Amino acid sequence: MADRPDLALAFSPDNWKPHKALWKAHGEREGTRALIEVLLLARHLPHEHLPSWTAAGGQLTHHHLIRPSIRPDGRVRQDDAMPQQTLPPSESWRRIESWLATHSASGLALLNPPATPGELRDAEQALGIRLPSDLADSLRCHNGLTTWATLVPEQSPLPVGEIVDRWKTCMDVATENDGLTSRPWDDEPWWHPLWVPWAESADGGAQVIDQRPGPSEGRLGWAGHSGGGDFTDSWPGLADLLHAVALALHDGGGVRGLHPYLATQGELWWDEVDCQELDGQPLTPAPIGLS
Structure with missing residues (x-):
């Protein structure tokens, strides 16, 4: 001090x-x-x-x-x-759903029904590990989205089947290209067997949940695109990210510099403060709360 x-x-x-x-x-x-x-x-x-x-x-x-x-x-x-x-994912999803039901019917329609217990068991068998508890809680609410959309800033939650497919693809690519070990210029390998991809960015990168044992277990990062995995300024966990999204929608503010907007068809979009358009179409600041 x-x-x-x-x-x-x-x-x-x-x-x-x-x-x-x-x-x-x-x-x-x-x-x-x-x-x-x-x-x-x-x-x-x-x-x-x-x-x-x-x-x-x-x-x-x-x-x-x-x-x-x-x-x-x-x-x-x-x-x-x-x-x-910090709220559990199920409670944050409840708050996000209520906001979407009030202000973005098109966004609400993108939410898949819950994943079944059988789907979660099959995924764990395919991955060879238990699903992160926050991810399992989230999937029991919504099994990803029907199509790519930014209900969550910068990424779109994946259905459990796509989580498994993405993990298998990255494991195959990493195995064939020595991507499971860190290169001298990277802090992380290109992929790790204990990274669980829960969402996908617009450019194809995977947001992963790091399941490696240790003090950082559960953190979110980016991997499976170019270079080594990136956990710079990572969220401590999925529950923290979803909590921040629900908080921004209900109480105002942003999520690490990204603020909610509504596009012309009521789609939810996240961008920097004072953003006015998306692909030439106007954006309006998203209403705060349920009023």
């Missing part, structure tokens, strides 16, 4: 005193200090700068999302000061 004058100011005796109770209640545990840093620093940063600070150096544990709103006097509103637990 010595090299952070902004935090030194925030933790000065006059500013620290109101937050001693929070520290006493939650103790020296993961996320407590980070939460207090956000709350204190909010008094010394303009509101619009706070999201940039949290993204750059003030991350909380991945189980929490902070959505501070600042009163005119610069203080954090009490109802926004507490962390939010």
Whole structure:
């Protein structure tokens, strides 16, 4: 903290005193200090700068999302000061469905029915591992989409059969081309047997769930396209991504810089702030919530 004058100011005796109770209640545990840093620093940063600070150096544990709103006097509103637990995929899908039913009938129609228990068992047998729990929960809600669409920013969830097909194809390609080992210039191999592709980008890349044991198990990354796998700024898990999507649709804001829009036929699209058109057709900012 010595090299952070902004935090030194925030933790000065006059500013620290109101937050001693929070520290006493939650103790020296993961996320407590980070939460207090956000709350204190909010008094010394303009509101619009706070999201940039949290993204750059003030991350909380991945189980929490902070959505501070600042009163005119610069203080954090009490109802926004507490962390939010990440919802399970099934609950986030319920919230996404309700938003689509209200604002995007065409988007709602793209959701497949749930995968059957037999389909999930067959997939696990083909992959040789259990499906990630978040992915299984998601597939029990919707077995991917009927066609490629951006209900989720930058990727389209795959049906379980396509998950298996994509995994087999990437395993075959990697085996034939020495793609299962990292090259000197890449941090990751082109493919790994414990990467489960759950969604596909517009250019054919696979978003994978990393099932390798360790502290990063469950994280999301990109693979199976060009170069080694990429887990730069990866989501900690599928539940975190779906939670962020539901939060943006219901409460406003974006998902890592991408904001929801509606195209001319009511299709949901995600793009940078102030985007006005897609392929020459107008985009309108998506309504917030169910009103």
